[in-house]
Amino acid sequence: NREALEKPCAGAWEGAQAPKVTLVAFMDYACGYCRASLADLERLVKENPDLRVVYHELPVITQNSVGAAKVGLLAADEGKYMAFHRAMYAEGGVEPNSVVKAARQAGLDAGKAKAAITADGGEATLMGNIKLAEALGGEGTPLFVIGDQLFNGSVGYEALNAAVEKARKAG
Numbered sequence: 001n002r003e004a005l006e007k008p009c010a011g012a013w014e015g016a017q018a019p020k021v022t023l024v025a026f027m028d029y030a031c032g033y034c035r036a037s038l039a040d041l042e043r044l045v046k047e048n049p050d051l052r053v054v055y056h057e058l059p060v061i062t063q064n065s066v067g068a069a070k071v072g073l074l075a076a077d078e079g080k081y082m083a084f085h086r087a088m089y090a091e092g093g094v095e096p097n098s099v100v101k102a103a104r105q106a107g108l109d110a111g112k113a114k115a116a117i118t119a120d121g122g123e124a125t126l127m128g129n130i131k132l133a134e135a136l137g138g139e140g141t142p143l144f145v146i147g148d149q150l151f152n153g154s155v156g157y158e159a160l161n162a163a164v165e166k167a168r169k170a171g
Contacts, residue, residue, distance in 0.1 A: 004132055005145055008054040009125060010076035015045045019052035021167045023160065026058040026133050026143040029068040029099075033154035034142045035089040040157040048164055055085065056129045058141050064094040067117035069126055071099050071108070074116045080106045 006022045025041065027034040041053055057072050059065035068088060075084035083106035088094075091102045096117050103113030116122075133143055136150055144151040144160065147167030151159065 004128070005136075006054055008076075009056070009073060011079045011081045012055045012057075012072070012076040013052055014082050015048075015052040016050050017052075020050035020171075021048070021052070021146070021164050023051060023053045023164060024056065024145040025053055026056045026129065026138060026141060028058050028061045028065050028141040029072070029088045030059075030061040030065045030094045031141040035092075036154045037142050038086070038089055040154075040160055043157055044160060044164060047161075050168070051164060055081070056132070057126055058129050058133055058138075058143065059126060060130065060141065062094060064096070064099075066126065067096060068094040068099045070116045070119065070122040071103050071113045073122045073125060074112060075103070075106060075108055078108060080108055083107060 005024050023041070023044065045051060045053055057069035059069040072081065072084060072088070075081045084102060087102035087105040088099070091098045096114070099117060100110050100113050104110045136143070136145065138150070139152045142154060144155070146160065146163035147170055149163045149166065151163070
């Protein structure tokens with residue numbers, strides 16, 4: 001599963017171009033614990049120039065999560081994933097109007113975003129993410145994978161940083 005895990009969907013990643021360590025984050029825009037983890041992930045990227053964070057959409061909380069995730073895929077394709085990702089969590093909801101507002105803030109075309117919410121497409125990617133998380137033993141969001149370690153839930157900066165250090169030493 002390593003290749004499927006660490007290969008980002010288009011632009012759905014931040015950090016190092018050529019990483020020594022990859023942190024994989026499965027997230028749902030309706031998840032408050034995912035929102036709470038953003039500051040930890042930002043800090044890790046700033047403090048670890050050899051770290052890449054790969055994001056996988058895992059829309060499991062509400063039906064509206066699926067539409068938000070589809071717009072996330074659109075944002076990744078257009079190179080605006082991180083702007084959309086941050087705008088979505090700042091917006092605080094996954095209702096279609098909130099998703100379109102976040103898309104607009106990220107520089108996406110509002111009409112394309114609105115269409116993406118209900119359009120066919122992206123389901124294969126999203127189902128692949130769900131199956132991958134299930135295969136790993138994931139129990140909801142956020143789900144983090146660092147090296148050979150799996151973390152369910154908002155575990156905090158210290159735990160994630162220790163796992164990054166362990167993965168770096170394992171080489």
